[in-house]
Amino acid sequence: MNLELFIARKIHFSQDGGRQVAPPAVRIAMIGIALGLAVMILSVAIIVGFKKEVRNKVIGFGSHIQITNFDNNSSFESTPITIPAGLRDSLRAFPGISHVETFATKPGILKTDNDFQGIVLKGIDEDFDWTFFRDNLKEGEIFTIDPKKNSTDVLISRYLTDLLGLKVDDTFLAYFMQEDASRTRRFHITGIYETGFLDYDKLFIIGDIKQVRRLNEWEDDQVSGVELQVSDYDQLDQIAENLFFTLSEKQDRLGNTYYTRSIKELNPMIFSWLDVLDVNVVVILILMLAVAGFTMISGLLIIILERTNMIGILKALGQNNTSIRKIFLYVSFFIIGKGMLWGNIIGILICIIQSYFRLIPLDASTYYLDAVPIDLSLSSLFLLNIGTLSAAMLMMLAPSFLITQIDPAKTIRFE
Known part of the structure; x- marks a missing residue:
């Protein structure tokens, strides 16, 4: 039996009067993860869709490669x-x-x-x-x-x-x-x-x-x-x-003499502009991960402080720091997982709505498109989820070290 997982489930899924108990900081952390992932899904879907739509239109008028007179x-x-x-x-x-x-x-x-x-x-x-x-x-x-x-x-x-x-x-x-x-x-x-x-x-x-x-x-x-x-x-x-x-x-x-050029060489300004959009995606992903990560750090710290007495008792019973840290990393995993679930639901739902109903328009004279494009692949969705989960869990390692500073002799005497 995995003792750490058992205790973590008791902490996270504890019930009070038929409802799950969750401190406000934990709920905020969960919302931060959900909104962060939803924004990342939308950002990737919109940028990839925009690049593909503009690229296809340029290619539609000039094909992929042209052979002309030198x-x-x-x-x-x-x-x-x-x-x-x-x-x-x-x-x-x-x-x-x-x-x-x-x-x-x-x-x-x-x-x-x-x-x-x-x-x-x-x-x-x-x-x-x-x-x-x-x-x-x-x-x-x-x-x-x-x-x-x-x-x-x-x-x-x-x-x-x-x-x-x-x-x-x-x-x-x-x-x-x-x-x-x-x-x-x-x-x-x-x-x-x-x-x-x-x-x-x-x-x-x-x-x-x-x-x-x-x-x-x-x-x-x-x-x-x-x-x-x-x-x-x-x-x-x-x-x-x-x-x-x-x-x-x-x-x-x-x-x-025959002269061969790709569509990128024929339209360097357009394709250079599209390449710059990749930088915007990276910036958005980093910012969203940072915001979601910091909210999760604060949420985990709140949980640890609330469970200081329990940590002291576990240490007094012989539980080592590594084992106790695992408990709270499991709790973090539950919170992050629930936030990611809602983030996927929100992000994918907005993508589907925009893809079919085109509710958000664009000025075609400026953006070459009359509505915000959407292109979300399963591979992109998978990589976003794996990346978010990995980054968030790595960020949880630092606050979990607080457990090693808790002295059981000073904590178990207080409720």
Whole structure:
């Protein structure tokens, strides 16, 4: 029989008139643990969800890896590269690559009778993955690419349709500059998308790649670049590096050098900003653990002081300090466990409510999202609970040393 555990259960679960007795300091410590863990669960879920949502939106517009012309500048008026069928097959077979698609871009001006807006026409081919835009489609439908027909159908953002007073099935004129001459194209809106990422929503129109080739007077195998999707985002940097060295010494039939960059390299400011959020999570976790730990320390000290007479009696009966410390560490474990149980209930419940009902909104123009995102995995939840329990129990070791200072001869005479 575990004597220390037996005594600890008697101390913690003692009943008085049918109800459990708990000093106010113990209840406060339990509440501190519960609120601390709930805040940590929410912090991790929100930060991970925010990073994933913003990252997915950036990737949705630019994929994981882009292969372009080495001579390109940072503008959307790109220098083309040629993509032979053999290179496509090699990229599809490259380790870690799950999807390959080509694209071409052309900056222009979208004009109606009342207003105008600078845009980028992104031409896509039959191999384009529509998953991202299908998930963010608000009105209309996705158009199809006919390899034998130059389509005028486009997908346009809600920001642009609201700005210019357009709707599904409307047509509009877009103007493109080409060697000091202006070229006009009329496009037909088949669908309206809205991602909440205004930096891109107010810029991109998705259309047929053949339109861009005609505007730029390119041949059928010329494109602005190739977009690649990886099967495992955690391996993105390594895959991009391997591709860079594989293609850096290759040239297309016109002598152009291939330039491979990951989405992190294409958008360094956004991904650096997302990395900074990890620091915020660490600070929050440390603060919450500190607050919860100090409330638990005060609670344990109160319990020890209240049980001074009992400690003196146990020492007089031959119980050593280590054994008595174990008793109060068990008591601490019960208090921490109960607080963590309520902390998990509160944190997970709030996460579920926010995930399904999106009660807490955000300004999309500032945060790129219209509501606080939630992404809580079982692994994160498990690590938070294990970390909280371990840190709290380690912090209980110091106050438990107070037991060694209690003299049984001085304590058992007092009630």
